[in-house]
Amino acid sequence: MSEPTAAHEELEEAHAQIKNGIADTMDIYGVNRSVGQLYATLYLSDEPMTLDQLRDELGMSKGSMSLGVRKLLDEKIIHRVYRKGERKDLYQAEQDFFQFFISFFTRRWEREKNVNLHAIKQAQPRYKKIMEDTTAPDSVREEATYQYNKINESLQYYRFLDILVEEFEEGDLAQRLLEKHEAKKKEGS
Amino acid sequence: MSEPTAAHEELEEAHAQIKNGIADTMDIYGVNRSVGQLYATLYLSDEPMTLDQLRDELGMSKGSMSLGVRKLLDEKIIHRVYRKGERKDLYQAEQDFFQFFISFFTRRWEREKNVNLHAIKQAQPRYKKIMEDTTAPDSVREEATYQYNKINESLQYYRFLDILVEEFEEGDLAQRLLEKHEAKKKEGS
DNA sequence: CCGTTTGTTTAAAACAAATTAAACATTATG
DNA sequence: CATAATGTTTAATTTGTTTTAAACAAACGG
CATH class of the missing domain: 1.10.287 (Helix Hairpins)
Structure with missing residues (x-):
């Protein structure tokens, strides 16, 4: 991890605002806010993420991540992607609203x-x-x-x-x- | 109340099936099932209904009815109607899906x-x-x-x-x- | 095979939402 | 104006949902 510069903090804050908007949106449609944040995190990530990365990012249990990811997969608003040499499952958000x-x-x-x-x-x-x-x-x-x-x-x-x-x-x-x-x-x- | 004939029971059962469908629908969209049933009851009633009638029909408290009715009014999917000589508020479901x-x-x-x-x-x-x-x-x-x-x-x-x-x-x-x-x-x- | 890594399920706990009964406020009526 | 009828708010309770930690299962690599 690189040291947290002012610019980096600014970036995180901008991210947080966008994420909140997305989580609010999911909430409007009756989707659990945590699942909304899960989607938002994946949406903002330029790379596909693993369950462990999501757990770290959101500070929640792996079980929760597993459940949340399944819901989003069912809805077809995130996708499982494959990358050679990667043992863990990778998830990617549908980027097209x-x-x-x-x-x-x-x-x-x-x-x-x-x-x-x-x-x-x-x-x-x-x-x-x-x-x-x-x-x-x-x-x-x-x-x-x-x-x-x-x-x-x-x-x-x-x-x-x-x-x-x-x-x-x-x-x-x-x-x-x-x-x-x-x-x-x-x-x- | 008239005596419950076979035909009357059949009617009630048909009503219940339609109501269930509507309540399920509301559930799909993240609306509380009870509020869904409230709407369904009003939808099936050919006459506008009062809070007390709804309470009797659904077997719930008046407070719940008051809250539920307000939600539905906010959504503009039921309407308050007036009838001369009637002291109680009357509610009518939007009939046009x-x-x-x-x-x-x-x-x-x-x-x-x-x-x-x-x-x-x-x-x-x-x-x-x-x-x-x-x-x-x-x-x-x-x-x-x-x-x-x-x-x-x-x-x-x-x-x-x-x-x-x-x-x-x-x-x-x-x-x-x-x-x-x-x-x-x-x-x- | 065996141990390790990863993801899923489960049962319990923590949390949030819905529901009630009762207190309160408002309105209508005689 | 007093009373009764009606609707709303509140605080406590109940119910349902989320979340977790731990047990479990499956897959992987050596």
């Missing part, structure tokens, strides 16, 4: 869609059955009809989520939106 | 943008200062330059978040995407 955004949100939007379509698939037949049950009280049948129709309308929303995922993953929606707005800006000037 | 999506995510994307632009505004001058400090060690200056440039590139991403918010809030992006895909489907058939 657009890719981060896409991995992070499409995964969630898809889960949302699946969870709710599954629920709907189970509930719809029940509502239907009540609607067609002439022995059921009118109020109950009306209620069932109301819900049945409401759910049917909601299907449009899950279709939208599906499109959104596709457009981001394959359709390059992010880039298109940016370009469109660049064009508008030029036009307006 | 598109509107839910827009309220929920644009708020978060904006926070993300603000938090990070704030951090960047603080960190950038520090990196700059190091870059221009001829007394600083080369390795430190290189590192500062590297980060400075990386951050500059990231600004594009926050511009994207901004556009996304605008497009959803004002530009009707959701509807446009749906229509575009409807058209594609017809064309393909």
Whole structure:
């Protein structure tokens, strides 16, 4: 380690500010701040890092690092990289925030869609059955009809989520939106 | 209360399934399940509900209901409604999932943008200062330059978040995407 | 093989978040 | 104005989540 110069301290402080911003961001989306810092540390590092380096940098246990790294790998916002002659696993942050955004949100939007379509698939037949049950009280049948129709309308929303995922993953929606707005800006000037 | 007929029980079960799906969804996005159930209950109710009704329905304390309802109001995914002759406050769920999506995510994307632009505004001058400090060690200056440039590139991403918010809030992006895909489907058939 | 290094799992502890009941504040009404 | 009804805040409790240290398992190199 080199002696800590003034410039070096300044660098560390700048790093800390960026890291905090990233950790806050993860927090906004319900990701544990420690995991956020883990990502931020990797993001700021120009080299891939090992579990031990992360442990030293963050001052936490190796077990925590192992868990945190796995979460981030699952989210596909960090990657395992290989380097010949290196025994330890190396991790590298996804550096492209657009890719981060896409991995992070499409995964969630898809889960949302699946969870709710599954629920709907189970509930719809029940509502239907009540609607067609002439022995059921009118109020109950009306209620069932109301819900049945409401759910049917909601299907449009899950279709939208599906499109959104596709457009981001394959359709390059992010880039298109940016370009469109660049064009508008030029036009307006 | 009417006697619980078979049809009525069936209705309750269907409701429970839909509610679970919604609560799971909120959970995905880091919102407390109880608050999720609160929203789900209001969503399924054809009438606006009072705190007491929610307390009875969910079997929780009034204090919890008060807190949960405030969170949902802050998120703008439920609304307070007024009815003449009613002393208690009445709450109604946003029924349009598109509107839910827009309220929920644009708020978060904006926070993300603000938090990070704030951090960047603080960190950038520090990196700059190091870059221009001829007394600083080369390795430190290189590192500062590297980060400075990386951050500059990231600004594009926050511009994207901004556009996304605008497009959803004002530009009707959701509807446009749906229509575009409807058209594609017809064309393909 | 054997010892060492590395990463993972686990059970316990520390910590944080949610929940409650009760006190408090506010508002409405007669 | 006094009372009752309603909603909010608070402090204590409960519950759930994170974190750790240590045990364990797997892989590696000699």
